[in-house]
Amino acid sequence: MLSRTADHLYWMARYTERAENLARMLDVNSRMSLLPQGAEILQQGWIATLTIIGLMDAFRQRYGAVTSSNVIAFMAFDRDNPLSICSCVHAARENARAVRGTLTSEIWETLNATWLEMRGTSLRSSNEEEVGSFFEWVKYRSHVARGVIQGTMLRDEAWHFTWLGTYLERADSTARILDVKYHLLLPRGEQAGGAADYYQWSALLHSVSAFEIYRRVYRDLITPRRVAELLVLRDDMPRSLRRCMSQVHMHLQSVRNAQSAETERRAGELQASLHFGRIDSVFEIGLHEYLVRFLGKVRDLGDRVSRDFLVSAAD
Amino acid sequence: MLATPYDEMHASDGDVREHEHYKTFASWLARTPGERVAHKRAEADTLFHRVGITFTVYGEDAGTERLIPFDIVPRIIPANEWKHLAAGLKQRVRALNAFTNDIYHSQEILNAGRIPAEQVLCNGQYRPEMQGIDVPGSIYAHIAGIDVVRAGEGEFYVLEDNLRVPSGVSYMLEDRRMMMRLFPELFALHSVAPVEHYPDLLLENLRSVAPSGVNDPTVVLLTPGAYNSAYFEHAFLAQQMGIELVEGQDLFVDDEFVYMRTTRGPQRVDVIYRRIDDDFLDPLVFRPDSMLGIPGLLAAYRAGRVTIANAIGTGVADDKSIYPYVPEMVRFYLGEEPLLSNVPTFVLRRKEDLDYTLAHLRELVVKEVHGAGGYGMLIGPAASKAELEAFRQRILRAPEKYIAQPTLALSACPTFVDAGIAPRHIDLRPFVLSGREVTLVPGGLTRVALREGSLVVNSSQGGGTKDTWVLER
Incomplete structure (x- = not known):
């Protein structure tokens, strides 16, 4: 197959998986924020997360204070952050679009629908309930994508x-x-x-x-x-x-x-x-x-x- | 101002009786509840969006994807009319291919004085690089999209020949698929000729023009990339034919052979169905700044190692300044009378045509000879005084860049609009394939101008599409 096609498929899969893992990572941290622990520990959790993804500096420049709401805004919804969930979902979809002729229509439709739905939602990063169900949704869509790949691909x-x-x-x-x-x-x-x-x-x-x-x-x-x-x-x-x-x-x-x-x-x-x-x-x-x-x-x-x-x- | 347009569904103006071939549909529509139809229309919208059948609009935000509106009232063509139309289209495309071959070889039609030589040889679409090159089967326009309209009493006229990279066939196929999904019962009531085998015909056609000596040719579709307005179609056709969809960066030329880069190393390519304009094909020969092309492609092409479809240089045959001579080509090359008429055309490089046009600007449609997609044209009856004056100045600056045609009363077909069902103007683009033989599937892309009174059907200008039914009996 074409090298470029393989490249797009590879990155389509990586970005889909990355969006899911980001959701998992953010979800666990925001859940911990509900535990009775010091604000300092919570903040350390976010700092560790940003550091290990390699985005601490970029975050500091754009948002300043490390709060749950800021980090989630940056890591989940910020389109200017190329490693946010939003950007990953978009990148997965763009890679799929570039090789849609190689994909089954179900795979393309799944990734396209995920992106369309994400584009259509506006969430407040400070609302824990909304944010929690957003992470669930991202994981769910990733499960669906994998299932469709499993179930339809040659x-x-x-x-x-x-x-x-x-x-x-x-x-x-x-x-x-x-x-x-x-x-x-x-x-x-x-x-x-x-x-x-x-x-x-x-x-x-x-x-x-x-x-x-x-x-x-x-x-x-x-x-x-x-x-x-x-x-x-x-x-x-x-x-x-x-x-x-x-x-x-x-x-x-x-x-x-x-x-x-x-x-x-x-x-x-x-x-x-x-x-x-x-x-x-x-x-x-x-x-x-x-x-x-x-x-x-x-x-x-x-x-x-x-x-x-x-x-x-x-x- | 305009004569009453031919009504595709009703027998005559003010008459509620339908043409025979529309009776079944009309009675179905009459007895189908409005809510069901409305529901189906909404469903079609959702499906088109989800499948991602979109096109990209130039001039808006980069990468803006829009849906081409789809209308559920089909455009129906009875068997006898199609028979005549199909014969006329094949005849025309044969003549156009013969003309292109002649121009790039002995130029007999110019020598015979049937077309002014400078009109052809000084045309920007004439490619001197192609002079004397033999192409397989002497075929240049392997895929031709001929725009046809009906005017007056329903006579077909050819409005335009698209011989470079005609697009739209994916909508013909998707519109049919959508109609069959939404209204299967309609297909049980009519015997609609199938069009679904178009990708097979196209692949067969492309394989038939492979360089000689190649037994099992590798065909690829060359696209400018995902941000091209017709990308959906490129991907769709490649998928339907089961061939690779390549970009310029995927191909390279080595020792006058073309290869594609694969995960297992280089693989020979024999036929390139290109959806990129000539100018961008080879930066060594054409535009040096092209990032879309393949350096050395023309050398491989000239050496006969690869077939490019459509051939380089077909623009010389579909240019609007050449269009007026197509009927003459049919007589010259085929010794036949043209079955399809041209729209009467004023060529503004001619003094008398220019004078007439300037005096009757308000009644005419003026087009740029190299323009496409409905950009850069004037529709006299719809233009304001200021627009007319501005266009007059543009014409005077460079009359040779323009042709003018009478404003045709394009036929109208009932169409769903906000206010209900109303007549809207339509055209038709059938796709003619030339290879070992000349073929076309019964149908084409019907475009509809959705704005009331508008004659511009281009999707970039707010046009929509309809499924086109050619009846088998």
């Missing part, structure tokens, strides 16, 4: 590039969500306990749809180590790093070309380290350090996918 190259984008983005997001929370919740060493901690960890699990899963898998107290294990190393956890990387590796094998061997090897290496890894060794390196390295590898894979397939060989 299993050809287009399919593989779509999922490659989805899983690389998801790996990146899960690592960031975990890093923000881990950082924030455990400033020093690994100590758990207290009601506030419990709520924060459960909020984190909720944000990646893993709360019920945790209960089923561990049937025990929520501990940071197990949360990390679930989100890093479990193959049956759909948003875990391991799950994402085994999917990335699989789809890379399916689109293999003359120049992609090294990319495939690196994906395989990363997947193998997750496959055979133990949570103890993760904690020996330090979770934050581990996640930073992981994010670097995911970024490298993204760059390599672009180079090998999407902006294909020069004349």
Whole structure:
């Protein structure tokens, strides 16, 4: 298939997934703001979120004070922020529009309808109820998009590039969500306990749809180590790093070309380290350090996918 | 001022009796409750929006997407009228292709003095780069959109030949799909000739003109990109034909062969159905600032390694200053009398035509010879004094840039408007395909001027569309 087509499909999927993960990230933070905790902790949560997305400076310039309402206005609805949910939904739709001939009409109609509906709504970022249901809606539309892709798309190259984008983005997001929370919740060493901690960890699990899963898998107290294990190393956890990387590796094998061997090897290496890894060794390196390295590898894979397939060989 | 337009549905002015071919529809409309029809119209709007059948309007905010209004009253053409029209269209397109081939080779029609040579050779649409190049099958206009109107007692006239990158066929197909979805019962009552196979015919046609020696040609559709006004159509046709929709950046030329960049490396391209104007095709030969084209494409084309459809240089045959000579082409190349008439046309480079036009500006339609899309034209009867005067000055500055035609009383077809159903002027653009043979699907795009009294049907000027039914009996 055309390199440019593959590129649009890949980014269509990435932006769809990114919008969903942003909604998850913002949702968990705004839920925490309902807990009886100090304003300072809440603010730290927002600062950590903005920092890990890399938008702290841009936010400061445009909005100043770090308040829930400001951050949500910036990260959810601000069209001038290229990484806001709004901008991601729009970018997903524009990428789909550029290759609508390759998509099934259901996929195009789904992404187009999401954008049309978003364009038509005006929400107040200060209204918790509205904001909460907006995040739910974004997640729901992302589920719908994935379902339609799953249910209607031919299993050809287009399919593989779509999922490659989805899983690389998801790996990146899960690592960031975990890093923000881990950082924030455990400033020093690994100590758990207290009601506030419990709520924060459960909020984190909720944000990646893993709360019920945790209960089923561990049937025990929520501990940071197990949360990390679930989100890093479990193959049956759909948003875990391991799950994402085994999917990335699989789809890379399916689109293999003359120049992609090294990319495939690196994906395989990363997947193998997750496959055979133990949570103890993760904690020996330090979770934050581990996640930073992981994010670097995911970024490298993204760059390599672009180079090998999407902006294909020069004349 | 204007004669009463021919009424497509009713037998004569003031008469409530319908033409035979409209009777079934009229009685269906009469017995169908108003609410149901209104409901269906709203449904059509929603569906068109959701499917994203939009076009982009130039001059407004970049990337403004608008819906082309769709009217649910079909335009019906009885079998015998279509038969005559189709024969006339095929004849005309044959002659136009023969003319283009002649101009870029021996120029017999000029030598015979049937068309003034400077009219052709000094025309900005004449491409000297094409002189002496053989193209497969000597076909230049593989896809022709011929604009036809009915005037007077219902006679068909050709208003314009579109031989460069005619658009609109996707609306013909989508309008039909929409009508069948909204009103399946109407199709049970009529035997409407199908048009859905157009993409198959088009693909077959494009494959038939591949460079010789290519067994299984790769055909691509070349678009300027997602912000072009007709992008929806480009994507739609590529999808329907199952071919790649490419932009200039996806193609490159190596050793006079054209390749597309794919995820598995370069792949040969044999036929390019281009929806980009000549000027933008190859920055090495035409506009050097074009970001849309492919450097070296013309060299590959001249070497016979790739077919471009429509060919480069077809503009010389559909220019409005050449239009008056098309009937002469039919006689010259085919030795036949034209089956379809031209609209009488004044060519303002001729002194006597210019004088007449300036004296009768109020009654005439004046068009720029290179204009398209309804931009830059004057409709005398609808213009204010100031507009007439301004246009008079423009004509005087460069008369050779204009032609003038009498204001035709375009036929009118009942159409849904705010106040209910009222007659609105329409035209018709059938699409004629030329390859190994000349074919066309029974139908075309009917455009309707939605503003009362307006004669401008272009979508960029507030026109809408209707489904076009050619009856099989």
